Amino acid sequence: MSKRIPESELIINPDGSIYHLNLKPEHLASTVIAVGDPDRVKKVSQYFDTIEFTLSKREFVTHTGTYKGKRITAISTGMGTDNIEIFMTELDALVNIDLKTRLPKEEHTSLNIIRIGTSGSMRKEIPAGSLLASAYGIGLDTLMAFYKTDYSAIEEKIGLEIQKNLGLSFQPYCIEGSKKLLEQVGKGMLHGNTVTCPGFFGPQGREVRLKPAIPDIIEKLGSMDIDGFQLTNFEMETSGYYAMGRLLGHEVMSLNAIIANRITHEFTENAYGIVDRLIQQTLENLVG
Numbered sequence: 001m002s003k004r005i006p007e008s009e010l011i012i013n014p015d016g017s018i019y020h021l022n023l024k025p026e027h028l029a030s031t032v033i034a035v036g037d038p039d040r041v042k043k044v045s046q047y048f049d050t051i052e053f054t055l056s057k058r059e060f061v062t063h064t065g066t067y068k069g070k071r072i073t074a075i076s077t078g079m080g081t082d083n084i085e086i087f088m089t090e091l092d093a094l095v096n097i098d099l100k101t102r103l104p105k106e107e108h109t110s111l112n113i114i115r116i117g118t119s120g121s122m123r124k125e126i127p128a129g130s131l132l133a134s135a136y137g138i139g140l141d142t143l144m145a146f147y148k149t150d151y152s153a154i155e156e157k158i159g160l161e162i163q164k165n166l167g168l169s170f171q172p173y174c175i176e177g178s179k180k181l182l183e184q185v186g187k188g189m190l191h192g193n194t195v196t197c198p199g200f201f202g203p204q205g206r207e208v209r210l211k212p213a214i215p216d217i218i219e220k221l222g223s224m225d226i227d228g229f230q231l232t233n234f235e236m237e238t239s240g241y242y243a244m245g246r247l248l249g250h251e252v253m254s255l256n257a258i259i260a261n262r263i264t265h266e267f268t269e270n271a272y273g274i275v276d277r278l279i280q281q282t283l284e285n286l287v288g
């Protein structure tokens with residue numbers, strides 16, 4: 001028998017919606033496009049044929065509608081894997097927990113969740129303007145110290161090698177994304193392996209006024225080759241998505257609009273145009 005989840009653990013608002021996202025199950029499509037920037041939600045939904053629902057709470061802005069007849073929800077998450085932990089848990093609860101009885105449902109529903117985000121390349125041959133789908137996410141954050149999961153032998157090896165190379169006191173985690181979505185929504189894009197950082201500046205080797213503790217992190221990560229496995233780009237959410245997706249049983253894919261090249265020090269003047277290209281290609285790949 002499943003255990004009833006207490007009020008303090010899964011918080012439901014007085015109107016029956018889930019605590020942070022403010023959504024009810026009927027507001028959510030089974031295909032979700034997740035973006036970091038709340039302003040980017042309307043840049044996705046501008047291509048919808050119809051919009052049936054919009055809502056905004058904190059950094060979570062939601063638009064649900066259809067694209068060429070396919071029902072899709074676009075939601076913003078804000079930045080960082082701590083937000084992704086909340087986002088994925090509440091999204092999952094909307095489909096896999098009966099919010100009235102507070103009991104897990106007998107039948108599991110698996111969502112397709114696709115991140116559309118910006119990212120910086122750590123390889124010369126991946127210039128700004130590239131669209132990149134993440135085969136694996138490597139977490140330099142500590143989210144997975146608080147959840148238990150099984151890692152494949154290659155995931156375990158990559159985490160250990162990165163720990164050794166960077167001299168970290170903890171082991172980064174490495175998780176594969178959805179193979180199915182990599183082929184479907186990552187069609188026509190570069191495939192890479194994405195390093196998720198707990199910050200934009202120091203953790204990605206940027207020096208403004210503070211000197212990063214690992215000043216050569218780009219060179220160290222960019223030169224790694226673990227049995228042919230190479231790291232390609234930096235951002236701040238992918239590993240959290242992949243880890244929570246594996247634990248909760250959802251198909252998850254992170255798609256990256258490369259807006260900076262950290263080797264050539266190039267930053268695109270047209271970040272919006274690159275993100276727009278990624279949005280349009282993703283929508284087409286979803287219905288194609």
Ligand SMILES: O=P(O)(O)O[C@H]1O[C@H](CO)[C@@H](O)[C@H]1O
Nearest residue numbers: 036037079117118235236237
């Ligand atoms: O463009 P978004 O989706 O926010 O993604 C990237 O941009 C933010 C940093 O500027 C981080 O969230 C990073 O992951």
Ligand SMILES: O=c1cc[nH]c(=O)[nH]1
Nearest residue numbers: 118119120235236260
């Ligand atoms: O360099 C970059 C660009 C976008 N987002 C990041 O996290 N890093």
